[in-house]
Amino acid sequence: MTAVLVSAFLVSVPGPALKVKSRVAQATANRRPAPVWEGDVVGAYRRAVQRLRSAGPMSHLLGLCLRLHFQRAGIVVVRGGWPFPSVENHGGRIEVENCAFFSGVRLECWPGALIRIGNGTYLNRNTEIVAATSVTIGRDCKIARDVIIMDTDQHPLPDGTLRAAPVSIGDRAWIGARAIVLKGVTIGHDAIVGAGSTVTKDVPPGAVVAGVPAQILRQH
Numbered sequence: 005m006t007a008v009l010v011s012a013f014l015v016s017v018p019g020p021a022l023k024v025k026s027r028v029a030q031a032t033a034n035r036r037p038a039p040v041w042e043g044d045v046v047g048a049y050r051r052a053v054q055r056l057r058s059a060g061p062m063s064h065l066l067g068l069c070l071r072l073h074f075q076r077a078g079i080v081v082v083r084g085g086w087p088f089p090s091v092e093n094h095g096g097r098i099e100v101e102n103c104a105f106f107s108g109v110r111l112e113c114w115p116g117a118l119i120r121i122g123n124g125t126y127l128n129r130n131t132e133i134v135a136a137t138s139v140t141i142g143r144d145c146k147i148a149r150d151v152i153i154m155d156t157d158q159h160p161l162p163d164g165t166l167r168a169a170p171v172s173i174g175d176r177a178w179i180g181a182r183a184i185v186l187k188g189v190t191i192g193h194d195a196i197v198g199a200g201s202t203v204t205k206d207v208p209p210g211a212v213v214a215g216v217p218a219q220i221l222r223q224h
């Protein structure tokens with residue numbers, strides 16, 4: 005318990021890369037600098053307690069184990085019990101910000117490939133990501149259960165070619181349960197992909213798409 009609290013406390017202290025201050029905030033801070041104990045230590049303690057309350061200490065503890073598999077990671081939480089998310093990294097790079105991974109999630113990263121997942125995004129149960137080149141998921145995305153995202157066909161076609169092309173998913177996208185996102189697809193910010201859809205072509209920002217293959221239902 006103490007280890008979890010200390011870890012949550014440590015990761016709650018904003019690192020230099022995460023500190024973004026507007027000019028106004030910077031000017032205010034310059035006029036009256038907040039005491040260290042108030043601005044950093046107390047704030048970090050409050051954030052740590054808040055995080056532990058919302059996700060629970062066990063989720064953080066499991067998150068600490070999972071983040072060992074990533075080349076770069078923010079605060080990672082693991083939710084939903086077992087099976088524990090699995091990571092197969094064959095020589096690529098996996099970078100995640102503050103993210104939640106549910107049980108059964110599987111990440112497969114091929115040599116030289118990149119998997120990047122943005123701040124506030126969660127991957128629900130049994131979601132699978134396979135990256136031969138690159139799969140990037142933006143911030144605050146909801147990836148529902150049993151979703152498959154792959155940037156490669158994984159097996160060569162009869163003519164011997166193995167096709168792969170990067171997949172990119174924009175911020176705040178919602179990918180419905182059991183959807184499949186195939187190679188070369190870019191899904192725009194705020195787009196919604198219906199449950200069970202197969203996405204074979206780009207989805208414009210704010211579009212709601214569904215079906216096999218996914219078609220635009222409407223545009224926000």
Ligand SMILES: CC(C)(COP(=O)(O)OP(=O)(O)OC[C@H]1O[C@@H](n2cnc3c(N)ncnc32)[C@H](O)[C@@H]1OP(=O)(O)O)[C@@H](O)C(=O)NCCC(=O)NCCS
Nearest residue numbers: 146148149179180181196197198199200201213214215221
């Ligand atoms: C995509 C979605 C958000 C659209 O919801 P909606 O705006 O209420 O859409 P409607 O129910 O009005 O359906 C509009 C049309 O799209 C079709 N449609 C809706 N969802 C569809 C889907 N997933 N696949 C295929 N067609 C779908 C409907 O049949 C309807 O067709 P019609 O006009 O020919 O009758 C919703 O259907 C969906 O799939 N939600 C995902 C839920 C989920 O996976 N949650 C996981 C928890 S995070």
